[in-house]
Each structure stands twice: as structure tokens, then as C-alpha cells.
Amino acid sequence: MHEVKGVVAKAVGEPVSLETILVPDPGPGEALVKVEACGVCHTDLHYREGGINDEFPFLLGHEAAGVVEAVGEGVTTVAPGDFVVLNWRAVCGECRACERGEPQYCFNTHNATQQMTLLDGTPLSPALGIGAFAEKTLVAAGQCTKVDPEARPAAVGLLGCGVMAGIGAAINTGNVGRGKSVAVIGCGGVGVAAIAGSALAGASTIIAVDIDPKKLEAAKRLGATHTVNSSETDAVEAIQALTGGFGADVVIDAVGRPETWKQAFYARDLAGTVVLVGVPTPDMELPDIPLLDFFSRGGALKSSWYGDCLPSRDFPMLVDLYQQGRLDLDAFVTEEIALDEVEAAFERMHHGDVLRSVVVFS
Template sequence: MVHKVRAVVAREKNAPVSVETILVPDPGPGEALVDILTCGVCHTDLHYKLGGITDDFPILLGHEATGVVSAVGPGVTEVAPGDRVILNWRAVCGNCRACKKGQPQYCFATHNATQKMTLEDGTVLTPALGIGAFAEKTLVAAGQCTVIDDDADPAAVGLLGCGVMAGLGAAINTGEVKRGESVAVIGCGGVGIAAIAGAKLAGATTVIAVDIDPRKVAMALSLGATHGVDSSAEDAVEAIRALTGGFGADVVIDAVGRPETYKQAFYARDLAGRVVLVGVPTPEMTLELPLLDVFGRGGSLKSSWYGDCLPSRDFPMLVDLYKQGRLDLDAFVSERISLEQIEEAFHKMHQGTVLRSVVELVSADELVEAGA
């Protein structure tokens, strides 16, 4: 059986997206069909729209999602129809060299659904991050589904599917922030503020938010940062050192991903401190640092892929913390919108006026019935 559903499609590079009817097949071996409840509008979707990730248009956008499994294919044991799930793009293979070393969070062979979703004329769609969740239904590999409790707001917990998890994980998993440490986060968009939340959750006592936009610094201060630095008005490195006894922070997280911000992170850390890069650079960017400084400052320089997240480990734990009131995921939901408002949401994202716009694929009443 083929399902006709509404979905948001980017047909060509840097063109407005459109809401269209697409065809989604029933699941085959190892696959799951998911009814989407909510999906966050992530910067990665904007990168797809602008052609920054692939030229393989048309693209079915959306990936930061919660849903309910409606059907599974042969051989699927991870999930069953009726399960509430968060979708992820790290479907662990279990057989690659990372998995065999006991490091599945670095799985090098994550997989997606084998069958293709298409436009009505048969044109094959490229699903964003192998998910494609700006749609009423989507088809994914069963391993891309992580079962969670159904009594949490899907709009909030669905953000763990990408950006919020990337920031939380950059602090907790990659940066390994410890109780009593100092942490500076450069860039206070959704990922950066999630890193601030992660540092606070891990027990950091000094959490410094740095951004060139004072509005974002103010938002970071309201969401857990202990100090703010407007780097359009003062030198970020000197400000971070001044707030840490002149030494620099134990951990500095670059949530922007530019050579300028990485150099700030590098020089704003204490000796033997850790630098974590979670902001995604563009292909043409290069970095030059004195090699003697790399040697002389010691410590570690790390890149954080998806917050070094293992969905089966991290999602249920973080959902529990959210339900206990210890992790305020609701604060990341700036607005709830429809599929037709996604183009406007991209504009707001570019302006920096929202942390996350979240598409609700079902009505408020239906969300209540679904357990939200």
C-alpha cells in the first residue's frame, strides 16, 4: 500500500519550499512507518534548502521529530505499532569498527530506509538526514526510532532529535563537563543555549554565554548562564579570562563553527582545558594556529558529532530529566506552527528571533489524546 500525505518539499536550490502531496510506501524489511506528531525547524533544514548539503533535489525536509509508529516491516523488533518515538539520524549498525570497539555513538555506518518516498509523478525524494519529517507520515529504518514515554510534550522532547541534543551532548558527552568546572559557550543560538543547559546540568558553577547579539546573551542568561559577554562590544577571550580568575575556562564550546570563533575558544580555555567544536563549518573554511601554541597549551581539541549522542542511551534519560523538571526543554519551543508556515520560520531563524519553531502535524486536541 502507498500512502498519500502532505509534506514540505524543497524542489530546487534556494527556492521557496512548497507543501505537496507525496507517496510513502508501507515498510519493508527493517523499516518503520511513522505518523509524525511534531517536527522542529532546524538550521540543517535551512542548509538543505540552500543547497549547502547536497544538490540531490527535490528534498523532503524535516528531521527533528516525534511520532507514533503505525506499521513495521518484516524482521523489526526494536519498535512496534503504537510506540511513541523520537526519530534520529544515527541508526547504529552494530558491525562497523566503532561499534565493535564499544563506541556505537561514533557508528560509521548508520543506515536509513531502503525504499524511496516520491512525488506523485514518481520523482524520488531525498529525505533530510534520511528522515524527511515535515510530512504527515515518513518511512525510516527501524533503528532511527527511539521509544520514549508518551506522557511528555512531543514538541519539546522532539528537539532532542538534532539541535538540542547536539548542544547538550557537546557539554555532557564530548566536553565531559564536571561538577565545579567553568564553561564558556560561544554562540547562543539553539545549539549554544542547549550547551549552556548541558553545562548547568553537569554541575558547572561558572557558565559564560558569548555572542555578538546582546539579545541572545540576555536569552542565555535567562536560561542558565551565570555570566554574559557581548563580543561585539568587548574582547571575548579577555572577558572569559576575567571571569575565570585570569586563567580561562575549563571547557570552551564553539557553537558557531567559524575560524574566528574557534580561535577565541582555543585561547579562552585554561591550560590543559578542552575545546569542543559543535558549530558546523562550511567547506571553504580553513584554520591557522601556531603549532607551538597547540603543543604548549595542552589539553584537548574535540569535535562533537551530534553531541556524541547514542539515542538509545541519551533520549530516555533526557526525557526523564525533562519530566522531573530538571531540564527545561519547553523553553526551546519559541512557537508552534503549521506546515504552511515553514518558509516564514526559516526567515525568523535567519533573523535570530526564535530558538525553535516547531511544526505540529496534528491538532492540539489530538496531541492531548496522544498523551502530550
């Protein structure tokens, strides 16, 4: 049993606290990981606010990189000393998606079986089955993806959620390729990652849409060719004007609201693709759109789960591109913070002051 410090959300809306937690030695199929860096993702704030479920207390943190310290019985994919990025899609290899050769849609992903607890024995619910705002965490071995050990942990750990979700929404879900036009609505961490992914894939026109000038500037640094401040101009009209009057081939909604989804729907070209990667809340419903418009515009309306990624395939490739200087993951790291600064980072995130705060363990 390992006694370490971790960031815990104990009740809805309450500030998080730094607690001593107990992490078991790994059992069969599990791995103990010494965390080196973990990004502060909006999903962690959703957990704290009760927006995911009510299984408090939560051990927060999931965008992480670290070193495997020990493995349990039967683990052959990773070994002690391996530098890994953690993921929340440890594919099972047995469900109907895996059996038809589409493990990126695995419907039965694995987490660690044993529970991490507070000192008094209270079980903790790890965020996305990871719980990496902690000096060490216990995960299923399949949640560990080996990558280049020379890579910067604070940067590559972000592939564990938001950056991968955005890049994958463009490349995997939206099939963005050479010469295509793309519009991204919402330029937080996921949206800017979708812009970076579109640039990586060779899109010719990449339009960033947001109401915050600071976020639009960040989008330009990551590859946007045009920006639209939708607080000042109609986003649909602006996207059409920048694409010859037709609309973009792919429009990515990285906000996840009925209003932005409707903008995405009408801002795409005929036979174009809409990708929803922003996460709606349970009370949101589709906007009122005539059914004939769905039929007459053709194309595809897609949701992107984790960027439709396969960590074993995508993480090493993207880390290699980062190491080659072709994918600027460092640009997503606005600040490096200590473990006891997570609550303050949530406040900066709420005000849109950062792309990512990253907890770095000394």
C-alpha cells in the same frame, strides 16, 4: 502506499513548497511514523541552500517525535503505537566503531531502503535520512527511540538534532562536570542547549558569548551565570577575566567559523578542552595559529558529532529529566506553527528571532 502532505525543497535557494508525497508501507527493517511535531532546524535551511549536497528535491525536517504506525519484517525494537523521537544515527552494530564498543561513533548508520516520492514518481532525498516535515515518514526502525508517551512532542522532538547536539557537546564530548567552568560561543539553539547541558552537569561558571542581546537573555534563562556581548568587548579577555585570569576549562564553539574557533582556542585554560559543534562550510580553514601554541597549551581539541550521543541511551534519560522538571525543553520552543509556515519560519530563524519554531500536526 500513503498519500500525505510534506514540505519539499526543489532547487537551490527557492522557497519550499507544500507537496503531496507518497510514502511506502514499511519493508524489512523499516518503520512508518505518524509525525506529531518537527522542529525547524538550521540544517534544513542548509539543505534548501545546497549547503549539504545537490540531491534535490529534498523532503525537509528531521527534529521530530511521533507514533509508530507500522513496522516491517524483522523489526523488534519498536511496535505500532510506540511514541518515539526520531534520530539520524541508527547504529549498525557491525562497523569498527560498534565492534569496539563505541556505537555513538557508528560509521555505517542506517536509513530506510525504500524511497518516498512526489506524485509523479520523482524520488525525494529525506533530510538526514528522516524527512519529517510530513504527516508520515518512513525511516529505518533503528531511527526510532521509544520515550515516555506522556511527554510533549513539540519539546522532546528537538532532541532529534539541535538540543541533543548541544547538550551532548557539553556532557559527552566536553566531559563537563561538577565545579568546572564553561564558555559557550554562539547562543542559538545548539549553543543554548550546551549551556543547559553544562548546568545539568553541575558546572559552576557558565559563560554565554554572543552578539545578540536577545540570545544572551535566553542563555541566562537556560543556566548561564555570566554573559558576554562580543560586539562590545573582546570575548577571550572577558572569558579569562571571569575565570580568574586563566580561561575556561571547556570552551564550546557553537558557531563553527575560523574566528570563533580561534577565540575558543585561546579562551580555554591550560590543559583545557575546545569542542567544535558548530558546523563549518567546506571553504573554511583553520586560523593561522603558531604550532607551538598547540603544543604549549596542551589539553584537547575535539569535534562533536551529534553531541556524541547514543540515542537509545540518551533520549530516554533526557526525556525523563524533562518530565521531572530538571531539563526545561519547553524553553526551546519559541512558537508552534503549521506545516505550510516553514518558509516563514526560515526567515525568522535567519533574523535570530527564535530558538526553535516547531511544526505541530493536529
